[in-house]
Amino acid sequence: MATLVYTHSDFFGHMTPPGHPEQVARLGAVERGLAGLAVERREAPLAEESEVLRCHPAGYLARVKAEVPVEGWGQLDGDTYLAPRSLVAALRGVGGCAAAVDAVLRGEAKNAFVAGRPPGHHAETAKAMGFCLFGNVAIAAKRALDRHGLARVAIVDFDVHHGNGTQDLLWDEARCLFASTHQMPLYPGSGAESERGAHGQIVNVPLRAGSGSAVMRAAYEARVFPALEAFGPELILISAGFDAHADDPLAGLEWEADDYAWLTGRLCDIADAHAGGRIVSTLEGGYDLQALEACVAAHVGVLEERGR
Ligand SMILES: [Zn+2]
Numbered sequence: 555m556a557t558l559v560y561t562h563s564d565f566f567g568h569m570t571p572p573g574h575p576e577q578v579a580r581l582g583a584v585e586r587g588l589a590g591l592a593v594e595r596r597e598a599p600l601a602e603e604s605e606v607l608r609c610h611p612a613g614y615l616a617r618v619k620a621e622v623p624v625e626g627w628g629q630l631d632g633d634t635y636l637a638p639r640s641l642v643a644a645l646r647g648v649g650g651c652a653a654a655v656d657a658v659l660r661g662e663a664k665n666a667f668v669a670g671r672p673p674g675h676h677a678e679t680a681k682a683m684g685f686c687l688f689g690n691v692a693i694a695a696k697r698a699l700d701r702h703g704l705a706r707v708a709i710v711d712f713d714v715h716h717g718n719g720t721q722d723l724l725w726d727e728a729r730c731l732f733a734s735t736h737q738m739p740l741y742p743g744s745g746a747e748s749e750r751g752a753h754g755q756i757v758n759v760p761l762r763a764g765s766g767s768a769v770m771r772a773a774y775e776a777r778v779f780p781a782l783e784a785f786g787p788e789l790i791l792i793s794a795g796f797d798a799h800a801d802d803p804l805a806g807l808e809w810e811a812d813d814y815a816w817l818t819g820r821l822c823d824i825a826d827a828h829a830g831g832r833i834v835s836t837l838e839g840g841y842d843l844q845a846l847e848a849c850v851a852a853h854v855g856v857l858e859e860r861g862r
Contacts, residue, residue: 555662555663555664555861555862556592556593556594556663556858556861556862557591557593557594557663557664557665557666557667557854557857557858557861558593558594558595558596558654558657558658558662558663558665558666558667559588559593559594559595559596559666559667559668559669559854560595560596560597560598560650560651560653560654560666560667560668560669560670561595561596561597561598561650561669561670562597562598562646562650562670564598564639564642564643564646565581565598565643565646565647565669565670565671566578566581567637567638567639567640567642567643568637568639568640568643568644568671568672569627569637569639569640570627570635570637570685571627571635574633574635575803575804575841576671576672576673576685576839576841579843580671580840580841580843580846581669581671582843583843583844583846583847583850584669584837584846584847584850585669586847587846587847587848587849587850587851587854588669588850588851588854590851591851591854591855591858592858593667593854593858594663596653596657598646598647598649598650598653598668598670599646599649599650599652599653600642600645600646600649601645601646601648601649601652602649603615605648605649605652605693605697606645606648606688606693608693608696608697608700609679609688609689609692609693609696609723610677610679610680610688610689610723611679611680613680614679614680614681618630618636618641618644618682618687619641621636622636622638622640622641623636623637623638624638625638628640630682630683630687631681631682631683631684633683633684633685634672634682634683634684634685634686634687636687640672640687641687643670643671643672644672644687644688645688646670647668647670647671647672647673647674647688647690647836648674648688648690648693650668650670650690650836651668651690651691651693651694651834651836652693652694652697654666654667654668654694654834654836655694655697655698655702655789655791655834656697656702658789658832658833658834659698659702659704659789659832663861664830664831664832664833664860664861665822665825665831665832665833665834665835665857665860665861666833666834666835667794667834667835667836667837667853667854667857668690668834668835668836668837669837669850670690670836670837671837672685672686672687673685673686673690673713673795673837673838673839674686674687674688674689674690674691674692674693674719674720674793674836674838675689675690675691675711675713675715675717675718675719675720675793675795675838676715676717676718676719676742677689677719677723678718678719678722678723679722679723683718683719683742684715684718684719684741684742685839686719689719689720689723690836691709691711691717691720691791691792691793691836692709692719692720692723692724693723694791694834694836695707695709695724695727695730695791696727698788698789698791699727699729699730704729704788704789705729705788706729706730706731706785706786706787706788707729707730707731707787707788707789707790707791708730708731708732708733708782708785708787708789708790708791709724709730709731709732709733709790709791709792709793710733710734710778710782710790710791710792710793710821711732711733711734711735711736711792711793711795711838712734712735712792712793712794712795712798712814712817713734713736713793713794713795713796713797713798713838713839714736714737714740714795714797714798714802714804714805714807714839715736715737715740715741715742715795715797715804715805715839716734716736716738716740716742716743716744716745716758716760717732717734717736717745717793717838718742718744718745720732720734720793721734721744721745721749721751721756721758724751724756725751725752725756726751726752726753727751727755728752728753728755730755731755731756731757731781731782731785731787732751732755732756732757733756733757733758733759733777733778733781733782734756734757734758734759734793735759735760735761735770735773735774735778735798736758736759736760736761737760737761737762737763737798737805737806737807738760738761738762740763740805740806741804745758745760746758746760747759747760755785757777757778757781759773759774759777759778761773761807763805763806763807764806764807764808765807765808766800766807766808766809766810766813767808767809767810767812767813770798770807770809770813770817771813771816771817774817774820779820779824782821782824782828783824783827783828786828787824787825787828787829788828788829788830788832789829789832789833789834790821790824790825790829790832790833790834791833791834791835791836792821792833792834792835792836793836793838794835794836794837794838794853795837795838795839795840796814796839796840796845796846796849796850796853797839797840797841798813799811799840799842799845799846799848799849800845801842801844801845802839802840802841802842802845803841803842804839804841811845811848811849811851811852812852814849814852814853815852815853815855815856818852818853818856818857818860819856819860821833822856822857822860826860831860831861833857835853835854835857837850
C-alpha cells in the first residue's frame with residue numbers, strides 16, 4: 555500500500571500579509587519535499603461544519619466566519635490572519651485530516667500525511683492563535699474515537715512550539731494520550747511538565763534552546779516512547795511541525811532532517827506494535843523553506859517506506 559497524501563489547491567488560497575512566516579510559499583517547499591516519493595495523492599475534502607463542532611463551539615465558528623474579509627485581511631489575534639479564502643482552506647485542513655483517518659482506519663493505507671495550511675495545534679476551544687484556526691489534529695482524534703469507536707488514540711506533537719490548542723481541546727479526554735516536545739521558554743508559554751491533563755494523559759517534555767539531536771532522542775526514549783508503549787494506541791496522530799530544525803527562524807532547537815527520519819521511524823515501530831502501523835500525520839509549522847523541504851522528504855519518506 556502507498557502512503558496517502560492529502561492536498562488541495564485551496565491551501566494556496568490562505569494568503570497572509572507580506573513577511574508573515576506562515577506563507578503560501580511553504581506549500582511549494584512541501585511539494586518539493588514530496589517529489590519523487592511513491593505516495594498516492596488525494597484531494598482534501600471540505601469538512602462539514604459538524605466536524606469542526608466536535609471540538610469548537612458554534613459561536614466560535616460563527617466568529618471566524620464573520621471575520622473572513624471580502625478583500626484584504628481579517629485578523630483574529632496578533633499573528634493570525636484571514637484572507638477571503640482562508641475559511642475554505644481551514645475547512646479543507648479539517649476535512650483532509652478526517653478523510654485521512656477514515657482511509658487509514660478502513661485499511662486503504664497504513665499511513666497518511668495531510669499537507670495543508672493553516673496549521674491547527676495552537677487553536678484553543680474558542681480562540682484562534684498562533685496562525686491556527688481549527689484544531690485539526692484534536693478533531694481527527696475525536697473522529698477516530700467517536701465515529702470509528704476506537705478506545706485509545708495518541709497524538710505526538712513534535713512542532714517546536716507547544717501544542718496548547720490540542721492540549722486545551724483534549725484536556726479531559728481520557729481516551730487520548732497527548733505527548734508534546736517543544737522549546738521552553740518560547741511561544742505560547744504553556745507546556746510545562748506539570749500540565750498533565752485531567753486524567754494524567756498529557757505528557758509535556760520541554761526542551762532548552764540550543765539542544766539538539768542527542769537531547770531530543772534521549773527525551774523521546776525516556777519520556778514519550780514509554781508513555782506511548784504503556785498507553786497502547788490503536789492509532790497514532792502526528793502534529794508534524796518542522797520548526798525545531800536548526801535553520802528555522804522562529805525557534806532555537808538544533809534538530810536536523812535526520813532527526814525527523816529517526817523519530818518517524820521510531821513512531822512507526824510503536825504503531826506497528828500497537829496500532830497495525832496506522833499513522834496520520836498533519837503539517838503544522840516549519841518556516842525555513844529549504845529545511846521544510848528536507849524535513850518533509852525525511853518524514854514522509856519514512857512513512858512511505860514503512861507504509862508499503
Ligand atoms: Zn511551531
